[in-house]
Amino acid sequence: MSIPKLSDYKAVVGRDVVEELYILASHVGNRSIKMVNSTAVGGGVAEMLHRVVPLLNELGIATTWDVIKGGADFFDITKAFHNALQGKEGHFGEEVFKTYLAYNEMNYHELEFEEDLIVIHDPQPAAMIHWKKNRKNRWVWRCHIDMSHPNQQLWEFLRPYVEQYDGAIFSSPLFSPELNITQYRFYPSIDPLADKNRDLEAAYVEGVLEKYEIPTDKPIITQISRYDPWKDPVGVIEAFKMARKYVDCRLLMVGDKAADDPEAEEILAKVNDAAGDDPDIKIIFLLNSIPTEINAFQRASDVVLQKSLREGFALTVSEALWKHRPVIGGAVGGIPAQIIHGYTGMLVHSVEGASLQIRTLLKQPELAKRLGDNGHQRVKDEFLITKLLKRYLLLLVALDHPGQPTILME
Protein backbone atom coordinates (compact mmCIF):
# COMPACT_ATOMS: atom_id res chain seq x y z
CA MET A 1 0.00 0.00 0.00
CA SER A 2 1.35 3.44 -0.90
CA ILE A 3 1.90 6.06 1.78
CA PRO A 4 -1.39 7.89 2.35
CA LYS A 5 -1.71 11.55 1.41
CA LEU A 6 -3.47 14.07 3.59
CA SER A 7 -6.41 14.06 1.20
CA ASP A 8 -6.83 10.32 1.86
CA TYR A 9 -7.73 11.14 5.46
CA LYS A 10 -10.90 12.97 4.40
CA ALA A 11 -12.69 9.65 4.05
CA VAL A 12 -11.98 8.63 7.64
CA VAL A 13 -11.83 11.86 9.66
CA GLY A 14 -14.12 14.03 7.56
CA ARG A 15 -13.55 16.59 4.84
CA ASP A 16 -14.05 19.45 7.32
CA VAL A 17 -11.19 18.27 9.55
CA VAL A 18 -8.68 18.14 6.69
CA GLU A 19 -9.87 21.44 5.25
CA GLU A 20 -9.47 23.03 8.68
CA LEU A 21 -5.84 21.85 8.79
CA TYR A 22 -5.14 23.56 5.47
CA ILE A 23 -6.83 26.77 6.64
CA LEU A 24 -4.84 26.79 9.87
CA ALA A 25 -1.63 26.02 7.98
CA SER A 26 -2.27 28.96 5.66
CA HIS A 27 -2.30 31.23 8.70
CA VAL A 28 0.85 29.66 10.11
CA GLY A 29 2.65 30.40 6.83
CA ASN A 30 5.95 29.16 5.45
CA ARG A 31 7.58 27.72 8.52
CA SER A 32 9.99 24.88 9.12
CA ILE A 33 10.45 22.14 11.69
CA LYS A 34 13.28 19.71 12.35
CA MET A 35 12.53 16.55 14.30
CA VAL A 36 15.42 14.79 16.01
CA ASN A 37 15.32 11.41 17.67
CA SER A 38 17.57 8.40 18.18
CA THR A 39 16.21 5.74 15.84
CA ALA A 40 14.71 5.57 12.36
CA VAL A 41 13.01 2.23 12.87
CA GLY A 42 11.28 0.46 15.69
CA GLY A 43 9.32 2.00 18.51
CA GLY A 44 6.35 4.28 18.59
CA VAL A 45 8.26 7.54 18.10
CA ALA A 46 9.88 6.51 14.82
CA GLU A 47 6.58 5.01 13.64
CA MET A 48 4.84 8.32 14.33
CA LEU A 49 7.57 10.46 12.72
CA HIS A 50 7.44 8.40 9.52
CA ARG A 51 3.84 9.56 9.12
CA VAL A 52 3.88 13.04 10.65
CA VAL A 53 6.88 14.40 8.72
CA PRO A 54 5.43 13.92 5.20
CA LEU A 55 2.00 15.13 6.28
CA LEU A 56 3.43 18.35 7.78
CA ASN A 57 5.26 18.90 4.49
CA GLU A 58 1.97 18.50 2.65
CA LEU A 59 0.60 21.30 4.82
CA GLY A 60 3.41 23.56 3.71
CA ILE A 61 5.54 23.22 6.85
CA ALA A 62 9.02 22.25 5.60
CA THR A 63 9.76 19.42 7.99
CA THR A 64 12.89 17.31 8.18
CA TRP A 65 13.88 14.47 10.46
CA ASP A 66 17.39 13.66 11.66
CA VAL A 67 18.50 10.63 13.64
CA ILE A 68 21.43 10.98 16.02
CA LYS A 69 24.31 8.53 15.90
CA GLY A 70 26.03 6.71 18.70
CA GLY A 71 27.98 3.63 19.63
CA ALA A 72 26.71 0.72 21.66
CA ASP A 73 28.08 2.42 24.77
CA PHE A 74 25.84 5.46 24.14
CA PHE A 75 22.71 3.43 23.53
CA ASP A 76 23.37 1.25 26.60
CA ILE A 77 23.51 4.45 28.61
CA THR A 78 20.38 5.96 27.09
CA LYS A 79 18.49 2.71 27.63
CA ALA A 80 19.45 2.90 31.31
CA PHE A 81 18.43 6.58 31.31
CA HIS A 82 15.06 5.65 29.85
CA ASN A 83 14.39 3.13 32.62
CA ALA A 84 15.70 5.44 35.35
CA LEU A 85 13.58 8.36 34.19
CA GLN A 86 10.58 6.05 34.47
CA GLY A 87 11.49 5.43 38.09
CA LYS A 88 14.02 2.60 38.16
CA GLU A 89 16.44 3.03 41.03
CA GLY A 90 20.19 3.04 40.49
CA HIS A 91 23.27 5.21 40.55
CA PHE A 92 25.18 6.59 37.58
CA GLY A 93 28.92 7.29 37.68
CA GLU A 94 30.48 10.46 36.31
CA GLU A 95 31.86 8.55 33.31
CA VAL A 96 28.34 7.72 32.21
CA PHE A 97 27.36 11.38 32.10
CA LYS A 98 30.59 12.30 30.30
CA THR A 99 29.94 9.69 27.60
CA TYR A 100 26.34 10.86 27.19
CA LEU A 101 27.43 14.48 26.79
CA ALA A 102 30.27 13.60 24.41
CA TYR A 103 27.84 11.89 22.02
CA ASN A 104 25.40 14.78 22.30
CA GLU A 105 28.17 17.25 21.47
CA MET A 106 29.34 15.13 18.54
CA ASN A 107 25.82 14.91 17.13
CA TYR A 108 25.27 18.61 17.64
CA HIS A 109 28.26 19.41 15.45
CA GLU A 110 27.18 16.94 12.75
CA LEU A 111 23.68 18.37 12.41
CA GLU A 112 22.37 21.78 11.41
CA PHE A 113 19.61 23.57 13.23
CA GLU A 114 18.37 26.35 10.99
CA GLU A 115 14.64 25.57 11.11
CA ASP A 116 12.09 27.73 12.94
CA LEU A 117 11.31 24.97 15.39
CA ILE A 118 13.55 22.16 16.59
CA VAL A 119 11.73 19.28 18.26
CA ILE A 120 14.02 16.98 20.22
CA HIS A 121 12.40 13.67 21.06
CA ASP A 122 13.13 11.88 24.33
CA PRO A 123 16.26 11.93 26.51
CA GLN A 124 18.86 10.59 24.06
CA PRO A 125 19.51 13.91 22.22
CA ALA A 126 18.18 16.17 24.99
CA ALA A 127 21.50 17.80 25.89
CA MET A 128 22.39 18.96 22.37
CA ILE A 129 20.75 22.31 23.05
CA HIS A 130 23.63 23.14 25.37
CA TRP A 131 25.98 23.77 22.42
CA LYS A 132 23.60 25.98 20.49
CA LYS A 133 24.56 29.50 21.50
CA ASN A 134 22.66 32.68 20.59
CA ARG A 135 19.89 30.73 18.96
CA LYS A 136 17.10 32.64 17.27
CA ASN A 137 14.81 29.70 16.64
CA ARG A 138 12.65 27.77 19.13
CA TRP A 139 13.60 24.47 20.68
CA VAL A 140 11.09 22.14 22.31
CA TRP A 141 11.71 18.88 24.11
CA ARG A 142 9.09 16.19 23.38
CA CYS A 143 9.19 13.62 26.15
CA HIS A 144 7.27 10.45 25.32
CA ILE A 145 7.95 8.65 28.58
CA ASP A 146 6.40 8.74 32.03
CA MET A 147 8.59 11.11 34.06
CA SER A 148 6.33 11.45 37.06
CA HIS A 149 8.81 9.71 39.38
CA PRO A 150 12.25 10.07 37.78
CA ASN A 151 15.46 8.79 39.32
CA GLN A 152 16.51 11.89 41.21
CA GLN A 153 20.25 11.68 40.53
CA LEU A 154 19.67 11.43 36.78
CA TRP A 155 16.99 14.09 36.77
CA GLU A 156 19.23 16.56 38.61
CA PHE A 157 21.78 15.97 35.84
CA LEU A 158 19.35 16.32 32.92
CA ARG A 159 17.09 19.04 34.26
CA PRO A 160 19.47 21.98 33.59
CA TYR A 161 19.59 20.92 29.93
CA VAL A 162 15.83 20.49 29.64
CA GLU A 163 15.23 23.89 31.19
CA GLN A 164 17.20 25.55 28.39
CA TYR A 165 14.36 24.70 26.00
CA ASP A 166 11.54 27.09 25.11
CA GLY A 167 9.05 24.45 26.12
CA ALA A 168 8.47 20.79 26.82
CA ILE A 169 5.73 18.47 25.62
CA PHE A 170 4.29 15.60 27.65
CA SER A 171 1.50 13.15 26.89
CA SER A 172 -0.33 13.74 30.17
CA PRO A 173 -0.03 15.77 33.38
CA LEU A 174 0.44 12.37 35.05
CA PHE A 175 3.79 12.01 33.30
CA SER A 176 5.33 15.45 33.74
CA PRO A 177 7.92 16.55 36.31
CA GLU A 178 8.23 20.04 37.76
CA LEU A 179 9.96 22.37 35.31
CA ASN A 180 10.43 26.12 35.02
CA ILE A 181 9.57 26.15 31.29
CA THR A 182 6.17 26.02 29.61
CA GLN A 183 4.79 22.52 29.28
CA TYR A 184 2.32 21.53 26.59
CA ARG A 185 0.14 18.45 26.43
CA PHE A 186 0.18 16.47 23.20
CA TYR A 187 -1.85 13.29 23.41
CA PRO A 188 -0.21 10.44 21.53
CA SER A 189 -2.09 9.50 18.40
CA ILE A 190 -2.83 6.63 16.07
CA ASP A 191 -2.83 6.68 12.29
CA PRO A 192 -6.21 5.44 11.01
CA LEU A 193 -4.67 4.59 7.63
CA ALA A 194 -1.72 2.62 8.98
CA ASP A 195 -1.73 -1.15 8.54
CA LYS A 196 -2.49 -1.58 12.23
CA ASN A 197 -5.70 0.44 11.97
CA ARG A 198 -6.97 0.59 8.40
CA ASP A 199 -10.07 -1.27 7.26
CA LEU A 200 -9.51 -4.93 6.39
CA GLU A 201 -11.37 -7.32 4.17
CA ALA A 202 -13.44 -9.79 6.19
CA ALA A 203 -11.72 -12.64 4.32
CA TYR A 204 -8.31 -11.45 5.54
CA VAL A 205 -9.52 -11.36 9.16
CA GLU A 206 -10.90 -14.89 8.76
CA GLY A 207 -7.61 -16.00 7.23
CA VAL A 208 -5.63 -14.70 10.21
CA LEU A 209 -7.93 -16.53 12.63
CA GLU A 210 -7.46 -19.73 10.61
CA LYS A 211 -3.70 -19.27 10.51
CA TYR A 212 -3.53 -19.08 14.30
CA GLU A 213 -6.21 -21.78 14.76
CA ILE A 214 -8.68 -19.56 16.60
CA PRO A 215 -12.23 -20.95 16.33
CA THR A 216 -15.07 -18.47 15.88
CA ASP A 217 -17.79 -20.59 17.45
CA LYS A 218 -17.87 -18.45 20.61
CA PRO A 219 -17.41 -14.76 21.42
CA ILE A 220 -13.76 -13.78 21.61
CA ILE A 221 -12.26 -11.73 24.46
CA THR A 222 -8.82 -10.38 23.58
CA GLN A 223 -5.91 -8.71 25.27
CA ILE A 224 -3.07 -7.64 22.99
CA SER A 225 -0.17 -6.56 25.12
CA ARG A 226 3.43 -7.29 25.96
CA TYR A 227 3.82 -10.16 28.46
CA ASP A 228 4.70 -7.93 31.35
CA PRO A 229 3.42 -8.08 34.96
CA TRP A 230 2.09 -4.51 34.71
CA LYS A 231 -0.29 -5.65 31.94
CA ASP A 232 -1.65 -8.23 34.41
CA PRO A 233 -1.92 -11.16 31.98
CA VAL A 234 -2.60 -13.59 34.84
CA GLY A 235 -5.38 -11.29 36.08
CA VAL A 236 -6.87 -11.37 32.59
CA ILE A 237 -7.00 -15.17 32.66
CA GLU A 238 -8.59 -15.14 36.13
CA ALA A 239 -11.21 -12.59 35.02
CA PHE A 240 -11.97 -14.65 31.91
CA LYS A 241 -12.41 -17.86 33.92
CA MET A 242 -14.75 -16.12 36.36
CA ALA A 243 -16.82 -14.66 33.54
CA ARG A 244 -17.04 -17.93 31.62
CA LYS A 245 -19.09 -19.46 34.42
CA TYR A 246 -21.88 -17.19 33.21
CA VAL A 247 -21.23 -16.71 29.52
CA ASP A 248 -19.48 -19.03 27.07
CA CYS A 249 -16.53 -17.38 25.38
CA ARG A 250 -12.90 -17.73 24.35
CA LEU A 251 -9.85 -15.79 25.51
CA LEU A 252 -7.19 -14.72 23.05
CA MET A 253 -3.95 -13.30 24.40
CA VAL A 254 -1.48 -11.90 21.93
CA GLY A 255 1.81 -10.33 22.82
CA ASP A 256 5.53 -10.14 22.61
CA LYS A 257 8.11 -9.56 25.27
CA ALA A 258 10.75 -6.91 25.54
CA ALA A 259 14.03 -8.38 24.27
CA ASP A 260 15.98 -6.96 27.17
CA ASP A 261 13.52 -8.09 29.84
CA PRO A 262 14.99 -10.94 31.90
CA GLU A 263 11.69 -11.49 33.67
CA ALA A 264 9.77 -12.10 30.47
CA GLU A 265 10.27 -15.87 30.28
CA GLU A 266 9.21 -16.18 33.89
CA ILE A 267 6.04 -14.17 33.25
CA LEU A 268 5.17 -16.19 30.17
CA ALA A 269 5.57 -19.36 32.23
CA LYS A 270 3.17 -17.95 34.81
CA VAL A 271 0.67 -17.10 32.09
CA ASN A 272 0.88 -20.64 30.68
CA ASP A 273 0.44 -22.06 34.18
CA ALA A 274 -2.61 -19.89 34.80
CA ALA A 275 -4.13 -20.94 31.46
CA GLY A 276 -3.43 -24.65 32.08
CA ASP A 277 -4.83 -26.85 29.33
CA ASP A 278 -8.02 -24.84 28.98
CA PRO A 279 -9.11 -25.29 25.34
CA ASP A 280 -10.84 -21.90 25.35
CA ILE A 281 -7.65 -19.99 26.04
CA LYS A 282 -5.30 -19.25 23.17
CA ILE A 283 -1.93 -17.73 23.98
CA ILE A 284 0.06 -16.34 21.10
CA PHE A 285 3.62 -15.25 21.59
CA LEU A 286 5.00 -13.17 18.75
CA LEU A 287 8.62 -12.38 18.07
CA ASN A 288 7.80 -9.98 15.26
CA SER A 289 4.20 -8.93 15.10
CA ILE A 290 2.64 -8.11 11.72
CA PRO A 291 0.53 -4.92 12.00
CA THR A 292 -2.31 -6.17 9.80
CA GLU A 293 -2.54 -9.35 11.91
CA ILE A 294 -2.80 -7.31 15.13
CA ASN A 295 -5.47 -5.27 13.34
CA ALA A 296 -7.29 -8.51 12.44
CA PHE A 297 -7.15 -9.83 16.03
CA GLN A 298 -8.72 -6.60 17.27
CA ARG A 299 -11.42 -6.61 14.59
CA ALA A 300 -12.28 -10.25 15.31
CA SER A 301 -12.78 -9.55 19.02
CA ASP A 302 -16.14 -9.13 20.69
CA VAL A 303 -14.51 -7.41 23.67
CA VAL A 304 -10.99 -6.02 24.00
CA LEU A 305 -9.24 -5.91 27.36
CA GLN A 306 -6.36 -3.72 28.50
CA LYS A 307 -6.35 -4.70 32.13
CA SER A 308 -3.16 -2.89 33.07
CA LEU A 309 -2.06 -2.25 36.63
CA ARG A 310 0.38 0.45 35.55
CA GLU A 311 0.51 2.08 32.15
CA GLY A 312 2.03 4.62 29.88
CA PHE A 313 -0.57 5.99 27.54
CA ALA A 314 -1.77 2.60 26.19
CA LEU A 315 -2.57 3.48 22.59
CA THR A 316 -3.75 -0.12 22.19
CA VAL A 317 -6.98 1.20 23.75
CA SER A 318 -7.37 3.85 21.03
CA GLU A 319 -6.57 1.26 18.37
CA ALA A 320 -9.39 -1.00 19.58
CA LEU A 321 -11.84 1.87 20.09
CA TRP A 322 -11.14 3.11 16.57
CA LYS A 323 -12.36 -0.29 15.35
CA HIS A 324 -15.62 0.19 17.29
CA ARG A 325 -14.66 -2.51 19.79
CA PRO A 326 -16.03 -2.29 23.35
CA VAL A 327 -12.98 -1.97 25.60
CA ILE A 328 -12.46 -2.81 29.26
CA GLY A 329 -9.42 -0.98 30.60
CA GLY A 330 -7.61 -0.69 33.91
CA ALA A 331 -8.12 2.80 35.37
CA VAL A 332 -4.41 3.67 35.23
CA GLY A 333 -2.03 5.88 33.24
CA GLY A 334 -3.50 7.26 30.03
CA ILE A 335 -6.42 4.81 29.86
CA PRO A 336 -8.99 7.06 31.65
CA ALA A 337 -8.23 9.81 29.11
CA GLN A 338 -9.48 7.44 26.41
CA ILE A 339 -12.21 5.59 28.27
CA ILE A 340 -14.99 7.63 29.87
CA HIS A 341 -16.49 4.94 32.08
CA GLY A 342 -19.87 3.75 30.85
CA TYR A 343 -19.69 6.01 27.79
CA THR A 344 -16.69 5.07 25.69
CA GLY A 345 -15.79 1.83 27.43
CA MET A 346 -15.51 0.39 30.91
CA LEU A 347 -12.86 1.17 33.52
CA VAL A 348 -12.02 -1.48 36.08
CA HIS A 349 -9.88 -1.71 39.21
CA SER A 350 -9.83 -5.45 39.90
CA VAL A 351 -10.05 -8.95 38.43
CA GLU A 352 -13.62 -9.15 39.70
CA GLY A 353 -14.49 -5.86 38.01
CA ALA A 354 -13.04 -7.05 34.72
CA SER A 355 -14.96 -10.32 34.99
CA LEU A 356 -18.25 -8.51 35.64
CA GLN A 357 -17.74 -6.19 32.68
CA ILE A 358 -16.93 -9.09 30.35
CA ARG A 359 -20.26 -10.66 31.34
CA THR A 360 -22.08 -7.34 30.97
CA LEU A 361 -20.75 -6.59 27.50
CA LEU A 362 -21.27 -10.10 26.16
CA LYS A 363 -24.81 -10.29 27.54
CA GLN A 364 -25.76 -6.77 26.43
CA PRO A 365 -24.68 -6.43 22.81
CA GLU A 366 -26.56 -3.11 22.37
CA LEU A 367 -24.57 -1.59 25.21
CA ALA A 368 -21.34 -3.06 23.81
CA LYS A 369 -22.11 -1.57 20.40
CA ARG A 370 -22.90 1.83 21.86
CA LEU A 371 -19.64 1.89 23.83
CA GLY A 372 -17.70 0.85 20.74
CA ASP A 373 -19.34 3.52 18.61
CA ASN A 374 -18.83 6.22 21.25
CA GLY A 375 -15.24 5.10 21.70
CA HIS A 376 -14.64 5.43 17.97
CA GLN A 377 -15.95 8.99 18.17
CA ARG A 378 -13.73 9.80 21.16
CA VAL A 379 -10.67 8.63 19.22
CA LYS A 380 -11.79 10.57 16.16
CA ASP A 381 -12.11 13.75 18.23
CA GLU A 382 -8.83 13.49 20.11
CA PHE A 383 -6.39 10.67 19.34
CA LEU A 384 -5.83 10.65 15.57
CA ILE A 385 -2.74 11.78 13.71
CA THR A 386 -4.71 14.68 12.20
CA LYS A 387 -5.06 16.13 15.70
CA LEU A 388 -1.32 15.77 16.21
CA LEU A 389 -0.67 17.73 13.01
CA LYS A 390 -2.93 20.46 14.32
CA ARG A 391 -1.04 20.58 17.60
CA TYR A 392 2.26 21.12 15.78
CA LEU A 393 0.72 23.96 13.77
CA LEU A 394 -0.58 25.53 16.97
CA LEU A 395 2.78 25.09 18.67
CA LEU A 396 4.57 26.99 15.91
CA VAL A 397 2.33 29.98 16.54
CA ALA A 398 2.12 29.68 20.34
CA LEU A 399 5.91 29.77 20.73
CA ASP A 400 5.99 33.10 18.89
CA HIS A 401 3.52 34.59 21.37
CA PRO A 402 4.72 33.54 24.82
CA GLY A 403 2.34 34.42 27.63
CA GLN A 404 -0.47 35.36 25.25
CA PRO A 405 -3.64 33.37 26.06
CA THR A 406 -5.49 34.30 22.86
CA ILE A 407 -3.82 34.86 19.51
CA LEU A 408 -5.87 36.47 16.76
CA MET A 409 -4.58 35.54 13.33
CA GLU A 410 -5.34 38.20 10.76
Place this chain on the structure above:
Amino acid sequence: MHRVFQFSSSASLEKLTGRRAHNLEELLEIVKSSPDSSIFFHTFSAFRKMSQVHVPYTTDFAAWISTHLDEAALAEKLMAIDLSEYSTIESLRSRLVEIVEGYRSENPAIFQKTANEPFYLYDVVRLVYLTDKFAYDLSSFRQLVDTVSIDSLYYHFIESRLHTKLETDDFSNWIEENDQHRDLAERIRSLDINIYTLEELRTKIIQLIDDHLENHRNNESKAD
Protein backbone atom coordinates in the same frame (compact mmCIF):
# COMPACT_ATOMS: atom_id res chain seq x y z
CA MET B 1 -29.86 42.94 3.23
CA HIS B 2 -27.17 41.23 5.30
CA ARG B 3 -23.57 42.16 5.72
CA VAL B 4 -21.35 39.28 4.67
CA PHE B 5 -20.67 36.75 7.44
CA GLN B 6 -17.16 35.34 7.28
CA PHE B 7 -16.78 32.22 9.35
CA SER B 8 -13.90 32.13 11.81
CA SER B 9 -12.59 29.17 13.69
CA SER B 10 -10.52 28.54 16.76
CA ALA B 11 -8.18 25.92 18.11
CA SER B 12 -6.58 25.45 21.49
CA LEU B 13 -3.27 24.05 22.64
CA GLU B 14 -3.34 22.67 26.16
CA LYS B 15 -0.66 23.69 28.62
CA LEU B 16 0.23 21.83 31.79
CA THR B 17 0.40 24.28 34.68
CA GLY B 18 1.83 21.93 37.29
CA ARG B 19 -0.91 23.05 39.66
CA ARG B 20 -3.14 20.41 41.15
CA ALA B 21 -5.84 20.08 43.78
CA HIS B 22 -6.11 17.15 46.16
CA ASN B 23 -9.26 18.27 47.97
CA LEU B 24 -12.09 20.78 47.61
CA GLU B 25 -10.26 23.46 49.57
CA GLU B 26 -7.43 23.34 47.05
CA LEU B 27 -9.87 23.25 44.14
CA LEU B 28 -11.58 26.36 45.48
CA GLU B 29 -8.22 28.12 45.62
CA ILE B 30 -7.54 27.09 42.03
CA VAL B 31 -10.93 28.35 40.84
CA LYS B 32 -10.32 31.67 42.58
CA SER B 33 -6.79 32.23 41.33
CA SER B 34 -6.32 30.52 37.96
CA PRO B 35 -6.26 32.47 34.70
CA ASP B 36 -9.49 33.14 32.82
CA SER B 37 -8.33 30.82 30.05
CA SER B 38 -8.07 27.92 32.54
CA ILE B 39 -11.58 28.52 33.88
CA PHE B 40 -12.91 28.66 30.34
CA PHE B 41 -11.11 25.48 29.30
CA HIS B 42 -12.28 23.40 32.25
CA THR B 43 -15.85 24.72 32.18
CA PHE B 44 -16.51 24.16 28.50
CA SER B 45 -14.55 20.93 28.29
CA ALA B 46 -17.44 18.67 27.33
CA PHE B 47 -17.99 20.39 24.00
CA ARG B 48 -14.46 19.69 22.97
CA LYS B 49 -14.18 16.26 24.57
CA MET B 50 -16.95 14.68 22.53
CA SER B 51 -18.51 16.51 19.61
CA GLN B 52 -21.20 13.93 18.91
CA VAL B 53 -21.74 11.92 22.08
CA HIS B 54 -23.18 12.95 25.42
CA VAL B 55 -20.69 12.67 28.24
CA PRO B 56 -21.64 12.32 31.89
CA TYR B 57 -20.09 15.58 33.02
CA THR B 58 -20.21 18.90 31.25
CA THR B 59 -17.27 20.41 33.11
CA ASP B 60 -13.95 19.04 34.29
CA PHE B 61 -14.63 20.38 37.77
CA ALA B 62 -17.81 18.33 38.07
CA ALA B 63 -16.15 15.25 36.58
CA TRP B 64 -13.36 15.32 39.16
CA ILE B 65 -15.66 16.09 42.11
CA SER B 66 -17.96 13.22 41.22
CA THR B 67 -15.42 10.63 40.07
CA HIS B 68 -12.55 11.22 42.46
CA LEU B 69 -14.25 12.78 45.50
CA ASP B 70 -17.58 10.99 45.20
CA GLU B 71 -19.51 14.22 45.86
CA ALA B 72 -22.28 13.82 43.31
CA ALA B 73 -24.47 16.58 44.75
CA LEU B 74 -21.81 19.26 44.32
CA ALA B 75 -21.02 17.96 40.83
CA GLU B 76 -24.70 18.27 39.90
CA LYS B 77 -24.86 21.83 41.20
CA LEU B 78 -21.90 22.81 39.03
CA MET B 79 -23.31 21.07 35.97
CA ALA B 80 -26.62 22.88 36.41
CA ILE B 81 -25.01 26.28 35.87
CA ASP B 82 -26.61 27.79 32.79
CA LEU B 83 -23.51 28.67 30.81
CA SER B 84 -25.43 30.92 28.46
CA GLU B 85 -26.17 33.30 31.35
CA TYR B 86 -22.52 34.24 31.82
CA SER B 87 -20.98 36.65 29.40
CA THR B 88 -17.67 37.08 31.21
CA ILE B 89 -15.28 34.63 32.81
CA GLU B 90 -15.32 36.71 35.97
CA SER B 91 -19.07 36.27 36.39
CA LEU B 92 -18.74 32.56 35.69
CA ARG B 93 -15.86 32.24 38.16
CA SER B 94 -17.89 34.05 40.83
CA ARG B 95 -20.76 31.65 40.33
CA LEU B 96 -18.44 28.63 40.62
CA VAL B 97 -16.93 30.02 43.84
CA GLU B 98 -20.37 30.82 45.22
CA ILE B 99 -21.58 27.25 44.66
CA VAL B 100 -18.48 25.61 46.10
CA GLU B 101 -18.39 27.93 49.13
CA GLY B 102 -22.09 27.36 49.69
CA TYR B 103 -21.44 23.64 49.69
CA ARG B 104 -18.64 24.12 52.20
CA SER B 105 -20.89 25.93 54.66
CA GLU B 106 -23.26 22.95 54.57
CA ASN B 107 -20.59 20.23 54.54
CA PRO B 108 -17.37 21.61 56.07
CA ALA B 109 -15.79 18.22 56.80
CA ILE B 110 -15.94 17.16 53.16
CA PHE B 111 -13.51 19.90 52.21
CA GLN B 112 -10.61 18.07 53.78
CA LYS B 113 -11.41 14.74 52.12
CA THR B 114 -8.52 13.71 49.87
CA ALA B 115 -9.40 12.70 46.34
CA ASN B 116 -8.14 9.38 45.01
CA GLU B 117 -6.54 11.31 42.13
CA PRO B 118 -5.63 14.99 41.96
CA PHE B 119 -7.31 17.55 39.77
CA TYR B 120 -4.75 18.75 37.21
CA LEU B 121 -5.12 22.36 36.19
CA TYR B 122 -4.62 23.11 32.51
CA ASP B 123 -4.27 26.36 30.72
CA VAL B 124 -4.69 26.91 26.99
CA VAL B 125 -3.36 29.03 24.20
CA ARG B 126 -6.22 29.87 21.84
CA LEU B 127 -5.81 30.70 18.22
CA VAL B 128 -8.67 32.44 16.46
CA TYR B 129 -8.48 32.63 12.68
CA LEU B 130 -10.60 33.47 9.66
CA THR B 131 -11.72 30.75 7.27
CA ASP B 132 -12.49 31.05 3.57
CA LYS B 133 -16.22 30.47 4.10
CA PHE B 134 -18.53 33.43 3.43
CA ALA B 135 -22.30 33.64 3.82
CA TYR B 136 -24.13 36.33 1.85
CA ASP B 137 -27.67 35.55 2.88
CA LEU B 138 -29.59 33.11 5.05
CA SER B 139 -29.61 30.35 2.42
CA SER B 140 -25.85 30.36 1.91
CA PHE B 141 -25.41 30.67 5.67
CA ARG B 142 -27.53 27.53 6.14
CA GLN B 143 -25.41 25.60 3.63
CA LEU B 144 -22.21 26.59 5.38
CA VAL B 145 -23.43 25.81 8.90
CA ASP B 146 -23.94 22.30 7.57
CA THR B 147 -20.37 21.95 6.32
CA VAL B 148 -18.05 24.14 8.44
CA SER B 149 -15.76 22.36 10.86
CA ILE B 150 -16.86 21.55 14.37
CA ASP B 151 -14.21 24.02 15.58
CA SER B 152 -15.81 26.81 13.59
CA LEU B 153 -19.23 25.95 14.97
CA TYR B 154 -17.80 25.86 18.49
CA TYR B 155 -16.16 29.24 18.03
CA HIS B 156 -19.24 31.07 16.80
CA PHE B 157 -21.87 29.40 18.93
CA ILE B 158 -20.04 28.82 22.22
CA GLU B 159 -16.69 30.51 22.55
CA SER B 160 -17.49 33.90 21.04
CA ARG B 161 -20.07 34.58 23.76
CA LEU B 162 -17.22 35.17 26.16
CA HIS B 163 -14.86 36.54 23.57
CA THR B 164 -17.29 39.32 22.67
CA LYS B 165 -18.79 39.57 26.17
CA LEU B 166 -22.22 39.38 24.56
CA GLU B 167 -24.98 37.32 26.03
CA THR B 168 -25.63 35.86 22.65
CA ASP B 169 -23.95 33.86 19.94
CA ASP B 170 -22.52 35.16 16.68
CA PHE B 171 -25.08 33.37 14.55
CA SER B 172 -28.24 34.85 16.05
CA ASN B 173 -26.49 38.19 16.33
CA TRP B 174 -25.89 38.22 12.57
CA ILE B 175 -29.28 36.77 11.62
CA GLU B 176 -31.23 39.41 13.53
CA GLU B 177 -29.59 42.19 11.55
CA ASN B 178 -32.28 41.43 9.02
CA ASP B 179 -35.67 42.41 10.48
CA GLN B 180 -37.37 39.57 8.62
CA HIS B 181 -35.37 37.02 10.56
CA ARG B 182 -35.63 38.35 14.09
CA ASP B 183 -37.87 35.52 15.27
CA LEU B 184 -35.42 32.96 13.86
CA ALA B 185 -32.56 34.67 15.70
CA GLU B 186 -34.53 34.48 18.92
CA ARG B 187 -35.20 30.78 18.46
CA ILE B 188 -31.53 30.05 17.77
CA ARG B 189 -30.47 32.13 20.76
CA SER B 190 -32.84 30.14 22.95
CA LEU B 191 -31.21 26.80 22.17
CA ASP B 192 -30.06 25.21 25.42
CA ILE B 193 -26.30 24.84 25.05
CA ASN B 194 -26.09 22.94 28.32
CA ILE B 195 -27.82 19.82 27.10
CA TYR B 196 -26.76 19.31 23.47
CA THR B 197 -23.55 18.14 21.83
CA LEU B 198 -22.02 20.36 19.17
CA GLU B 199 -23.32 18.15 16.37
CA GLU B 200 -26.80 18.20 17.90
CA LEU B 201 -26.62 22.00 18.08
CA ARG B 202 -25.62 22.07 14.42
CA THR B 203 -28.63 19.92 13.52
CA LYS B 204 -30.98 22.09 15.62
CA ILE B 205 -29.75 25.31 14.03
CA ILE B 206 -30.14 23.91 10.52
CA GLN B 207 -33.62 22.65 11.32
CA LEU B 208 -34.68 26.04 12.66
CA ILE B 209 -33.36 27.80 9.56
CA ASP B 210 -35.06 25.29 7.24
CA ASP B 211 -38.38 25.73 9.03
CA HIS B 212 -38.01 29.48 8.90
CA LEU B 213 -37.18 29.53 5.19
CA GLU B 214 -40.08 27.23 4.40
CA ASN B 215 -42.50 29.44 6.33
CA HIS B 216 -41.20 32.42 4.41
CA ARG B 217 -41.71 30.68 1.10
CA ASN B 218 -45.23 29.64 2.11
CA ASN B 219 -46.10 33.17 3.21
CA GLU B 220 -44.74 34.60 -0.01
CA SER B 221 -46.71 32.18 -2.17
CA LYS B 222 -49.89 33.02 -0.21
CA ALA B 223 -49.24 36.69 -0.78
CA ASP B 224 -48.92 36.03 -4.50
